[in-house]
Amino acid sequence: MCGIAGLIHRGKSSNVGNELQAMLQALKHRGPDSTGYALYADNDGENFILRFKVGENVGEGSSSINEDESVYDKRKELVDDMLKNLGAKVLKEEKLTPYSYRYEMKYDDDLMDFSKKIESIESVEILSIGKSLELIKDLGDAKVVLDRYDLGKVTGTHAIGHARMATESGVDIKSAHPFWGYPFSDVSVVHNGQLTNYWNNRRVLENKGMRFMSECDSELIAVYLAEKMRNGATLEEGMKDSLSGLDGVFTYFVATKDSLGMAKDTMAAKPLVLYESDDLVAMGSEEIAIRSILPHEIDTYDPFDGEVKVWQI
């Protein structure tokens, strides 16, 4: 059981950082282990935002190995060297925690090759690359993560988030949601459920050159969709295809730079409540998530089995 939430403002920006925090905090009882945000912020759209981690949060409840923090700095230097070699021009760098960084950079070549080289450095993982995507995930509830990364002021058009209860993989950042849709910029996925053909799909996709950073089954959705889109499918086509390609029970959200989508498995085994109006779509595992940002009386509904929906900003 995990909690997922998402919202999209159509035609305007809003304080999506705080809104998503309220929604995820309302779902804390569904997943207290870690929280993740994928915020599509009002950036200038010119430069790439690169978020990466060089180690794990080894705080209370973490299943990661405690490392000496000095190795983090060494790994960061290696990343800087690699960026220079790749021809990426770093415009701004921020150290958010001892283990995670946010860079603004210019880069014009293939992101797949770029990501492979950066992630060839030990324990370095790219959390996201995008021109508006700000992907943050860490241990703790929504409020803790929001405060740690100062997300309260982030404005944007849409966002998806996840409150995780770790089941089949560790309590760590690499297994936390959302997952970046490697190697596409600005693609992120959150998932509630279990996928039962994870290893079969993973072997096939790895043979096609896709990368998996964790052993979390949910990562498969991001990679699966990315691979479909890489071969020319639209987001909606990839999502519809996933209903038969992915086995198990799931409700997942996927977001791109200008759209937000949801898909529900053919058994309708995982919950989702949806609110749709002309200027806002909000959805979550439970209605209380939506109520946390819309405290007045609203009309909501459960999407049916096998339903796929995509909204544009």
Place this chain on the structure above:
Amino acid sequence: MANLKTTEKKTKAQSMGLHSEVLTGKTQQKFFNPDEAENFYYWGTYDVDFNKRIDLDVNDLDCKEANKKIDELMSQGYGTIVIKNPQGKHSLGVGVLNKLNLIFEGSLGYFGVGSIDGPTVRINGRVGWSCAENMMAGKVVIEKNAGSCFGAAVRGGDLICKGSVGARTGIDQKGGTIIVGGDAGAFTGFMMQRGRIIILGDVGINLGDSMYDGTIYVGGKIGSFGSDAIESPMTKSDIDWIKRKLKVAEIGENFDVSKMTKVVAGKKLWNYDALEPTEKKGAI
């Protein structure tokens, strides 16, 4: 097995013809005895006055506090309780075991009005998963949509949703009636054992999958039939009964009931074989 024997001493109940024999042994049954009527007490129930009405704002209460407050109000004799600002909270109004008019002005979350036995509930909003689960008796009317597992394992009473419902409506239903004004999702009537479901709109795939018994009436299109669910001809008594129920539910006023599809259990599953219980035991 319990031994059957005639009782020697006749009680008032026996003389009234209520029963003439008792079971002894491990499965001994206790019969209600009018001689001890004063001592009979159904725990958690109250005598309430429907004309005594009160509003309860639960905006700042969690579900435990809100349910405790409802209990307190019933103990004070309030028979009509209006809940304001439920805000999609879970498990509100559960375990009410007496007659009561309970009105929710807003939407409920999961497990709303579960395990109730007797109240009349009106929800002027939407309900989440597993609404009225295990309802024994009473009437629940939902003005908007409902989530999945609507009326799971209900044993009696009427459960009415004027909007659409999610998947697995009436899963494990053991009695009573579920009425849906809109559409229903996949696996409607999954493993239902008794009772009736009326869906005026369309239903999803696997309708009545593995149903043991009971009846499902569908007004719209059917995604697919589930295992062991079959169509059966509508009879006049079916039509009359549905019309009566819809009238009470205040929905489907101009709906053509005669064109509905009736779905029942094919009873081809292993548990309906012709073996006697003792033979079955040997086979297992």
